Amino acid sequence: MTALDRLVPGPHLLEIDRIDVAAPAARVWERVRHGELAHSLPIRALFAMRGLASGQRANLWASSTFRIEDLKSTVERPGFQILVDDPPYEMAVAAIGKVWRLDIPFTHVANADEYAAFAESGFIKVAWVVRILPRGERHSHIELELRVVATDVRSWRRFRRYFRLIGPFSRFIRRSFLRSLARGTGMLDKRSNESPPVSDVGTSPDSWPDVLEGISGASRMALAVVTPFLRGRRAHWGLDPDTAARALPGDHLIPEPRWSWTHGIEIDAAADDVWPWIVQIGSDRGGFYSYQWLENLAGCRVRNAETVHPEWEIKSDQGLVLHPNVPPLRIVSLERGRHLVAHASADPNARMNGKPWAEASWLFLLEPIGPSRCRFVSRYRVASSNDLTTRLSFGPTFVEAIGFAMDRRMLLGVKQRAEAAPRRVLAA
Numbered sequence: 001m002t003a004l005d006r007l008v009p010g011p012h013l014l015e016i017d018r019i020d021v022a023a024p025a026a027r028v029w030e031r032v033r034h035g036e037l038a039h040s041l042p043i044r045a046l047f048a049m050r051g052l053a054s055g056q057r058a059n060l061w062a063s064s065t066f067r068i069e070d071l072k073s074t075v076e077r078p079g080f081q082i083l084v085d086d087p088p089y090e091m092a093v094a095a096i097g098k099v100w101r102l103d104i105p106f107t108h109v110a111n112a113d114e115y116a117a118f119a120e121s122g123f124i125k126v127a128w129v130v131r132i133l134p135r136g137e138r139h140s141h142i143e144l145e146l147r148v149v150a151t152d153v154r155s156w157r158r159f160r161r162y163f164r165l166i167g168p169f170s171r172f173i174r175r176s177f178l179r180s181l182a183r184g185t186g187m188l189d190k191r192s193n194e195s196p197p198v199s200d201v202g203t204s205p206d207s208w209p210d211v212l213e214g215i216s217g218a219s220r221m222a223l224a225v226v227t228p229f230l231r232g233r234r235a236h237w238g239l240d241p242d243t244a245a246r247a248l249p250g251d252h253l254i255p256e257p258r259w260s261w262t263h264g265i266e267i268d269a270a271a272d273d274v275w276p277w278i279v280q281i282g283s284d285r286g287g288f289y290s291y292q293w294l295e296n297l298a299g300c301r302v303r304n305a306e307t308v309h310p311e312w313e314i315k316s317d318q319g320l321v322l323h324p325n326v327p328p329l330r331i332v333s334l335e336r337g338r339h340l341v342a343h344a345s346a347d348p349n350a351r352m353n354g355k356p357w358a359e360a361s362w363l364f365l366l367e368p369i370g371p372s373r374c375r376f377v378s379r380y381r382v383a384s385s386n387d388l389t390t391r392l393s394f395g396p397t398f399v400e401a402i403g404f405a406m407d408r409r410m411l412l413g414v415k416q417r418a419e420a421a422p423r424r425v426l427a428a
Helices: 003-007 025-034 041-049 054-062 112-117 153-183 208-225 228-234 271-278 292-297 348-352 388-394 399-420
Strands: 013-021 081-086 090-097 124-135 139-150 259-267 329-335 339-344 358-370 373-384
Touching: 003 081, 003 090, 003 112, 003 124, 003 139, 013 153, 025 124, 025 139, 081 112, 090 112, 139 153, 153 208, 208 228, 208 292, 208 399, 228 399, 259 399, 271 358, 271 373, 271 399, 358 388, 373 388, 373 399
Parallel strands: none
Antiparallel strands: 013 139, 081 090, 090 124, 124 139, 259 373, 329 339, 339 358, 358 373
């Protein structure tokens, strides 16, 4: 009986990837089970695509070291963990959660027996095993097996819809991991995670973490596109409905939007320390702290800043540049330390003559909620003509889905930077 037979004896989904490598089995086992995997971007992405909680994922990318045994699950912070460890040639990692959720709720179990017995409705059990088999003295066969089982029919249907989107990325990453092992069998002890540092600005290409995080962002966008019924919930992400519905600066610019969002996040830093991060947002300044690789695929040519640059602070007579080839949004209201409102107005002649038109406003608002805590709010409002082309180009069907993923990541990016170094400033 294999490790996964003990955890998931009757899977709803089973996928196996295999590869032969030119290295002894014991050496491959030591590398995968106990070795440093910080440079193995595919295996990091595998864990991220399997639904690690956002905090764990952030730590995973930020850490300079990573080993399989770093995966822990506790009552306070449930997630993936090693549940079967059969040295020298097999181990299984597993978790229980509602993986189709935007922020996945996991359930902690203490051991493999509890995992196998878990049957509460509404959950998916995900487990995968790395199996290493000797092929003579100098070669090995590696299998990466994935099993998924739902605890009820409704959860299985939800997972199937989710996996239609995420499955191709998961398969790509698993196979990339195996190929990286095959390519590196002659270099298993070589440290390949060292790369030259990049500055905050410049034309340096996106790194592999940028690319893989971008893939995760694209998956979130795809999920949003196929769940228009969740648009109402996404519209006030991070805020309760009453807080999101308040009148805010800039609302008069578009009093009756066709659609909008009001997202928010609380930050453990004083508003004065968060404000400098916000006012250097823009493709010509500090980037958007979002999915950099996706921004650059669209031609933004950004490098997300990791340091505050006072000389980049946007002024009231300047514009918010979203793309080098698109006219900037005009700054129409700016109260330093409090808010800024950017606006793209509609062509008045187009509106007057019944031609296609669109306009948008974007508010960045900081609200102190204590001496060392504040709330960062992003409100985006759109109005447009009613023709089909304009509705598709500026309506919520695609723009809201993309905007939600990018805006959410921007809020998290500001939070991470401000909390990590709230008073770190690079002199002009």
